[in-house]
Amino acid sequence: MDYAPAEHRPAGARPGAELLPVKILIAGGFGVGKTTLVHALSEIPPLSTEQDMTSLSVGIDDAEAVPDKRTTTVAMDFGRITVDQNMILYLFGTPGQSRFWFMWDELARGAVGAVVLVDLRRVDDCFAAIDYFENRGVPFVVGVNGFPHADEFDDETVRDALVLKPGCPLVRLDARDPGSSLRALIVLVERSLQHGR
């Protein structure tokens, strides 16, 4: 896919000055620190946008269980990091609820990969995200957010609990801390460079 057709170039644009957007997804369960991490790293104030999506949903609460088409609006947090003169990295905090997986398809397309945040007190919440990225072949790293008691479990125990495949990076971070959050992104990009090549 070669894009940026000539007629859409900015007037007076210099060759080689093409802008390069890239994106990383921040996933995990509700309240695990996705928004906190995005805000710790973003150079713009906290922003949220709404995403419309139409889904074929089966009304499991309805006696009739009639499939119907619904439009749902989901709020999505995002942040921005200017990497260099032409490259801008967007971080997207993906909606935590697994029933919004269909939205991840659009977000995951073309993504560098994902950081799946985990709260060790509620590991079940991250399985939907891990399964999703594994199944779609999207590179990801697991980031154990430094909630209380996170230090009581060593990496091996955590990997076992999450059923992580060998080679899937596991990093410890504090989502409030830009330094450790940035390190998680770096490990992800390294992982993405190795992935399937």
Add this chain to the structure above:
Amino acid sequence: MSVDEHSTPRGANGGRVVPNYAVTRGRTRSDGRELPVEALVTATEHGLAQLSALTPEYRTIVEACTSPQSLVELGNLLGVPVGVARVLVSDLANAEHLAVHLPLVGPDGRPRRELLERLLDGLRAR
């Protein structure tokens, strides 16, 4: 696209009172290719020269795009869902008021290796 001058009614709290379908004249899909949410948009000289002829939503977008903005940022700026911003940006790109910069992905649908290396260098330098 419409170039009529009109004002957009605002609610008491400054929020939008015109429904989204009115802004896009009923369209929910952009007529061009689907732009990813991180697609970057910049104003063209042509777009900036035509500012005074644009309707408020279009003008707001073109003005904001004097520096690069993504679709999600424009959605946030206008207070509309990304899908609505996508329709408006497509209109403006078709009229050559805006230039769209798409992500460089390889045949496997993933970012090209040179992009990942450049990203890694940039992040390590922070």
